[in-house]
Amino acid sequence: MTPNSRACWVLSWCLPLIWIFGFTPIAQAYTPLSDDSLRSLPRPGNDFDIHKGTLLAPILRPRVPGSPGSRAVLEHFVKFFETTLPNWNIEFQNSTSKTPVTGNKEIPFVNLIASRDPPNVQPGNVGRLTVVAHYDSKFKPDGFIGATDSAAPCAIILHAIRSIDAALTKKWEVLKEDPAYELGLYDYQGIQIFLLDGEEAFGQWSETDSLYGARSLAEHLERTPHPALSTYKNPLEAIRLFVLLDLLGAKDPTVPSHFKTTHWAYQHMAVLESRLRKLGLFKSAKQPQKNGSKKKPQPVKPWFPDRLKHADDVFSPFGIEDDHVPFMKRGVDILHIIPSPFPDVWHRIEDDAEHLHPDTVEDWGTLITAFVAEWLDLEECLETDTLPSSRKGERSKTEL
Ligand SMILES: *[C@@H]1O[C@H](CO)[C@@H](O)[C@H](O)[C@H]1NC(C)=O
Numbered sequence: 001m002t003p004n005s006r007a008c009w010v011l012s013w014c015l016p017l018i019w020i021f022g023f024t025p026i027a028q029a030y031t032p033l034s035d036d037s038l039r040s041l042p043r044p045g046n047d048f049d050i051h052k053g054t055l056l057a058p059i060l061r062p063r064v065p066g067s068p069g070s071r072a073v074l075e076h077f078v079k080f081f082e083t084t085l086p087n088w089n090i091e092f093q094n095s096t097s098k099t100p101v102t103g104n105k106e107i108p109f110v111n112l113i114a115s116r117d118p119p120n121v122q123p124g125n126v127g128r129l130t131v132v133a134h135y136d137s138k139f140k141p142d143g144f145i146g147a148t149d150s151a152a153p154c155a156i157i158l159h160a161i162r163s164i165d166a167a168l169t170k171k172w173e174v175l176k177e178d179p180a181y182e183l184g185l186y187d188y189q190g191i192q193i194f195l196l197d198g199e200e201a202f203g204q205w206s207e208t209d210s211l212y213g214a215r216s217l218a219e220h221l222e223r224t225p226h227p228a229l230s231t232y233k234n235p236l237e238a239i240r241l242f243v244l245l246d247l248l249g250a251k252d253p254t255v256p257s258h259f260k261t262t263h264w265a266y267q268h269m270a271v272l273e274s275r276l277r278k279l280g281l282f283k284s285a286k287q288p289q290k291n292g293s294k295k296k297p298q299p300v301k302p303w304f305p306d307r308l309k310h311a312d313d314v315f316s317p318f319g320i321e322d323d324h325v326p327f328m329k330r331g332v333d334i335l336h337i338i339p340s341p342f343p344d345v346w347h348r349i350e351d352d353a354e355h356l357h358p359d360t361v362e363d364w365g366t367l368i369t370a371f372v373a374e375w376l377d378l379e380e381c382l383e384t385d386t387l388p389s390s391r392k393g394e395r396s397k398t399e400l
Pocket residue numbers: 092093094110
């Protein structure tokens with residue numbers, strides 16, 4: 001057993017004690033990752049390479065709903081789960097609709113829902129962190145790729161869930177040995193991702209020409225009841241936090257905090273950003289040093305500038321119109337990760353592979369991975385054995 005898996009085992013012995021002293025479900029806390037864990041998070045490698053990258057490259061093509069490009073991208077997602085994350089459950093949620101510019105034709109919209117729940121628990125008793133992006137691209141202009149909108153966010157999500165999957169397996173193997181686990185005394189948490197279709201308007205953005213996939217899915221989840229006595233009435237209620245990524249992949253984004261109720265989660269994201277920078281793990285922060293230049297390095301422009309604001313000062317009624325709206329209207333908590341201002345290339349033909357900033361895409365991959373790992377309490381279960389031995393020394397010192 002590695003020192004790390006020993007730490008993971010400790011969980012199983014401590015938790016029953018906590019249970020004896022309280023009758024509320026054993027809650028998962030949001031647990032910050034140690035510096036070592038942050039350093040050991042899997043790096044994206046060539047996941048995001050725009051030509052050969054296994055995750056991103058296949059998405060960088062037009063994928064208008066119902067088109068061959070859309071079907072090919074969907075197949076790419078399915079293949080990713082089948083080959084890389086076979087423990088995940090995949091479902092489609094389909095609908096059709098006419099649009100203002102495609103006449104009487106019913107356009108198909110296919111949402112992909114991939115989830116992983118803790119073992120041996122009724123689905124109605126599992127709350128889920130939900131990470132979301134849309135995979136469709138705009139109908140016009142012809143050939144529009146939508147690299148930031150939202151090919152890159154889809155790839156970032158795939159990278160993040162692949163990076164935490166082994167730790168999640170390890171955590172649940174330990175947890176299910178706990179007597180309290182079988183007795184149903186846990187606050188069971190799983191994770192799901194929505195890759196949504198039909199976010200873009202076909203013509204002019206309006207309530208009925210936009211968010212085709214999201215509107216259909218929110219309604220469907222609300223209408224699907226769980227069995228009586230479930231913790232959550234339906235799968236919509238089981239969404240603990242809806243983290244929506246959109247328009248990511250351009251350099252120097254600034255992401256405002258939109259909602260009072262999730263400002264705390266925004267602040268966790270901001271803290272992670274600043275820690276990753278301090279540890280030198282943010283590639284986009286590294287500035288090329290020019291010899292002989294007397295210029296001071298530019299001050300760091302944080303991605304989450306509202307981090308020091310009070311929650312009361314960040315509220316906006318529905319924020320920026322996006323896939324969260326049909327969920328938010330039904331009471332779901334939303335963390336909307338979208339930069340404002342939008343990238344310069346927004347809704348222009350230039351929003352293509354070549355205009356992505358590769359280091360920024362990679363940094364988002366690392367940041368979202370870290371956030372998901374903290375949310376799911378994976379600190380004790382991440383593999384830090386790959387660190388150089390000098391760093392492992394640091395770890396044991398800080399643990400004592
Ligand atoms: C939904 O659409 C997908 C992709 O076209 C298809 O594979 C799947 O069978 C459909 N599901 C249902 C329930 O119709």
